[in-house]
Amino acid sequence: MPSRLSPIQEQPCRLLPPALVCPLGDDLETIANALFSGRRGLVHDDAFTPGRPLPLGRVSCLLPDPSRLTAVHRSRNNQLLAAALERLAPTLEAYRLRCPQARIGVVLGTSTSGIGETEVALAQRQREGAWPADFHYQRHEIGSPACFVAEWLGLDGPAYTLSTACTSSARALASAKRLLASGACDAVIAGGADSLCGLTVNGFASLEALSDAPCQPFSINRDGINLGEAAALFLVTAETGGIQLSGYGETSDAYHISAPRPDGQGAIAAIQTALDMARLPATTIDYLNLHGTATRQNDSMEALAISQLFDDTLPCSSTKALTGHTLGACGALEAAFCWMTLDAGRLPPHVHDGQLDPQLPPLCYASAGKHNACRALSNAFAFGGNNIALLLERCDD
Secondary structure (H helix, E strand, C coil), X not given: CCCCCCHHHHCXXXXXXXXXXXXXXXXXXXXXXXHHHCCCCCEEECCCCCCXXXXXXXXXXXXXXXXXXXXXXXXXHHHHXXXXXXXXXXXXXXXXXXXXXXXXXXXXXXXXXXXXXXXXXXXXXXXXXXXXXXXXXXXXXXXXXXXXXXXXXXXXXXXXXXXXXXXXXXXXXXXXXXXXXXXXXXXXXXXXXECXXXXXXXXXXXXXXXXXXXXXXXXXXXXXXXXXXXXXXXXXXXXXXXXEEEEEEEEECCCXXXXXXXXXXHHHHHHHHHHHHHCCCHHHCCEEXXXXXXXXXXXXXXXXXXXXXXXXXXXXXXXXXXXXXXXXXXXXXXXXXXXXXXXXXXXXXXXXXCCECCCCCCCEECCCEECCCCEEEEEEEEHHHEEEEEEEEEECC
């Protein structure tokens, strides 16, 4: 007898068009033009590292006036989310017209929340002996992003924020699928945001993980990451058709506080779990968005893991070369790039200096061009050996 599907496998999980604010732009057409042409969105900036300009993926679009945010949620992180919500508004309004009684939840991922504003306030306190009059500790609490979105939209359903470093917003999408399967929600606003700040830039600098030049994922010359910021949101619904989140896999290595397990077994298990949930063999995947940080250890681990699951004809690319590593936002942002790949029938090219590392297992690095992809996989790996793979599938309406 065929095995029964689990409630999560049975549950439709449609990802409606994403709302993005990132270093490549703030509307899907502009972002697609940069993504599919391989145009980097990095600027050199020493705002966080005086005297050491670094390539950073800054959001340059005009953000909503912070005065529109309540004082306890007034941060750049939430401004990024507010901008993404403005872009999500037509999709959300159309859904509410279709389903006026829908119960809508919020699940977001972040690693910075509003810590940047606390850095400014702390500096003032050190100079003047008192906190700024408008300082609110809640701005940098991890829960702030989801509470802000729920408040902004007037939602009273489940609203929570996950913080598992670079897997945070990918896990938010997996959580959205579980909320739909549990019957707790009819739809979920899921994704994440992270903003550039001194804590993360200097933290990665102290780990000697930052590159002073545009990063080179999987190159023999790779020497570290570029950092970026972004907000990426989906309206996730219990509807069939469109682009579905068909599977996800989550594992934890507990190997090291920051380094990945070198043999890639945690990554392999996450990817295989996503394939199993979607009931698909590895040979059916048409595109793979690599985590691809351009650090020595992460790229080595990921190349090894991919080579053990897929043959060397699967097109893959790391889009962090274009946006920088957006940390807690990267999982949702790169899932959105997979969504755009399936929707547009085009591949994001793998951008680096063209000098592949001969010590890495060979992968098929994508070139720009048309590609009728039906299924895409997106990897995210985080500190502490926290791994997730998301499997997106284009289905007939």
